Amino acid sequence: MQAARLHEYTEDMSQALTVEEIDRPEITRSDGVVIEVEGAGWCQTDNHIIEGMWTDYVEQDLPMTLGHENAGEVVEVGEEVDLVGEGDKVICHPVMTCGKCRPCRLGQDMYCENLEFPGLTTDGGFAEYLFTSERSVIPLPEGVDTTDIAPHADAGITAYHAVKKADRELNPGDHAVVIGVGGLGHIGLQCLEAMSPVTITAIDLKEEARELAEELGAHHTVDPTSESVADAIDEITDGVGAQQVIDFVGRDETTAYGPDITAAGGDHHIVGYGGHVHQPSQTLVNGEFAYRGTLVGEYTELQELVALVERGDVELRTSRYDLDDVNTVAERLEHGEIEGRAVITP
Known part of the structure; x- marks a missing residue:
């Protein structure tokens, strides 16, 4: 599959990511979910990751696929997954959590002691397919556009x-x-x-x-x-x-x-x-x-936000870009030239 990868930290956004062919993710655990990415929002945090700003806070193994605002269609699930099935449209909470540590028990997803963060610590959604977990996916109501709603996964x-x-x-x-x-x-x-x-x-x-x-x-x-x-x-x-x-x-x-x-x-x-x-x-x-x-938000808060979107109270201003345009988006955001949210459509 095609994916936009970060090979080295840089302040030059014009050549920040390389679009290349890598293996499609596979189900490696019973709660795993693979989605076909239909929208992946570009965030200012992506620029900060490219600059190496996050290296003091999390471990990052390069090369890595960026993209942490993801939505799309489920194409494969692990044997224990029953929340979603193939063909379901979902938005992904930005982190994969264990569900067992004390912060998880308290519903504080971003404090999970075993947290994995696609696009920040593991491969993210600037790619044709994304691996995530059942605890991270939220089924979308019928009629909600996965491309337009993707930035709500983090920005929203x-x-x-x-x-x-x-x-x-x-x-x-x-x-x-x-x-x-x-x-x-x-x-x-x-x-x-x-x-x-x-x-x-x-x-x-x-x-x-x-x-x-x-x-x-x-x-x-x-x-x-x-x-x-x-x-x-x-x-x-x-x-x-x-x-x-x-x-x-x-x-x-x-x-x-x-x-x-x-x-x-x-x-x-x-x-x-x-x-x-x-x-x-x-x-x-x-x-x-x-x-x-403010550190992102909880899984339940993303559910609540989706409800506001469905009710028409919150509308995103988005512009769409192909995967090959990732560096153009990075440059334009760096110069404050993008209004609303940019969404990559792999």
Whole structure:
């Protein structure tokens, strides 16, 4: 089968992956599932993997097939699999979990002590076929397009997970801020609008992104290039600040907003990453302000997100690319030239 493989870490996205012929995955365990990939979302994390950013956190054996936002049709299952069968359409939770360790027993999939992560630690879905497990697949309702929904496997569930955490701290009449209305942020904004009766302010450098934010339900937008973000939020919230800030950018400039725009007792959720947090410890003490990280989400949260998609509350803006276009996608994303989510169709 054809697969897009990473052979060495590089910052040159133009030749990052090599499309080559490798063996199709086989069922090697009783709970195994092989799917024919019909959509594999390209994520900023894929660029970070190519750059070698993840080597300090996980073991990676190169060459490796990337792609962790996967959906498609089941073509083969292990002898103990009964959740799905051949011909079923599925979306894949990004990780394969053991189901036996304490985090798994608690439903905390991303903390699994025996976790395998296709596209990060094992071969992923930028290929014609993908090996995963029964615990990872979610059957899709009839009529849901596997190509369009694929990015929800990571981008969607990550945005939803962050919004769900924020929503627990929000009450009617509160204010929430969404930073970045791109591939992740446009999903998160829709989730927030569907789940929480709050006033939403979206911050983005691009005019078209701010216009999209208003279309998707934002009550206010802020252009950080033409006005002070802190002053704008202060005026919108009558000096109180936003109870929850969800940062889909995660650069130094955006993490710095937190203490200046967040209400007392509020949180700045970091979803996008690549930058740093530079604040004195007293910042966290004053008003009990907190930075909170976001690591994908749980299997059940992906089920919940699929329900929102089926109901029409969350719609992805996607563009499709052939497997041979993987490096073009990497370059375009690196330069901020992709609106919404890019999906590889092997």
